Amino acid sequence: MTYIWLATRVLLLLMVLDVVPLFRSVSWDVVGVYHGWHETMLAGGFPVEDVTWQYPPAAALIILAPSMLPFSYLGGFLVITVAFDALTMASLVRAAAAGEGRGRAGAWVWLLGVPLLGPVVYARFDLLVAALAVSGLLQLNASAWRGGLSFGVAAGLKLWPALALIGVPRGRATRMALVGAVAGAAVSTLLMLLALDGGLDFVTAQQDRGVEVESVWALGFHVARWFGWPGVVSYNYGSMEMLGPYVDTVGRVSLAATLLCLCWLLYWRYRARTWSDATPYDAACAAVLLFVVTSRVISPQYLVWLVGLTAACLTVRASTQRPVAVLVLAATAVTMIEFPELFDDVQKSTALGVTVLLVRNGLLVAAAVLSCLRLWRATVPRPLAAGQYDPGLSPA
Known part of the structure; x- marks a missing residue:
């Protein structure tokens, strides 16, 4: 397992550094966007004039950290990313040996799922956030407070x-x-609000966003373009988005769908009665899957969130999410095909681009539905049929 990790991560690094050009270069977000934000932060403020800055204030910690190491900005960023990757791998392996009912399937999901996304996984800071979320889940049994602490720090980043x-x-x-x-x-x-000016501007930074071209909601617009829909795909708020008639309406529908899913999660928590060691992991996976598929934005790096959460689930043999992990890994592999190599086809709504997007998003929707169904069935008691005898209700 160690040698596979080393081989795949060295390959990822060589691809990000364009030494092995199997994909288009993906390092611009680090050397251009992130480094630009870094320079603005060194001057004392958040990059509030840049519409691509849409993150909570604590995300500045990640942006500033690479310059504290004795490397180039890209080099420092990659060192931090690889370190978080390695620590997560070690945590999953250690969790597998924590006791009876644990297994190494989760470690294998992380081992193979991270490189399955391609070089983009090392060229965004989402892996660091996923690593903290996985750490929070793995610490819950030993210390709910420490687990919550990891969740809180991670939520401060995204x-x-x-x-x-x-x-x-x-x-x-x-x-x-x-x-x-x-x-x-x-x-x-x-800490970041005191250090830098403009930290709360992110609250309204995304209110005018359109529907990102890779999201589930964009599929209808891709097909509509074949039949004369007059909208366009344009760079907007840091991503390529659908802009035109009905986009605002669909965006509001997506927000309503996310809210409905949140209500369902609260209802599930209210109804759930059977709690196992796997339940916190399984519920986290279901919740984030619902958020991803109902969001008006799906960026390729979001898949590392799901890889991390399903990896945490599979450290427990009793997890309900094993088939969900298969779907997530399949969606991750399709995402590597879709971005960056076929991204032009997606933007142009070609038959190839739309087909690949339909497969990837279909896998994610299927994973979300299956995840919720299996979580519900494992934790919510079924109502008794009419006349069915329940020994728990018999008199003493």
């Missing part, structure tokens, strides 16, 4: 890890996890 709290067992564990999450998010956020 908001989605807060969803992982949905599966924490009721009672004291939930209270301690919430305290840890609030502490982690508050400390990391306040």
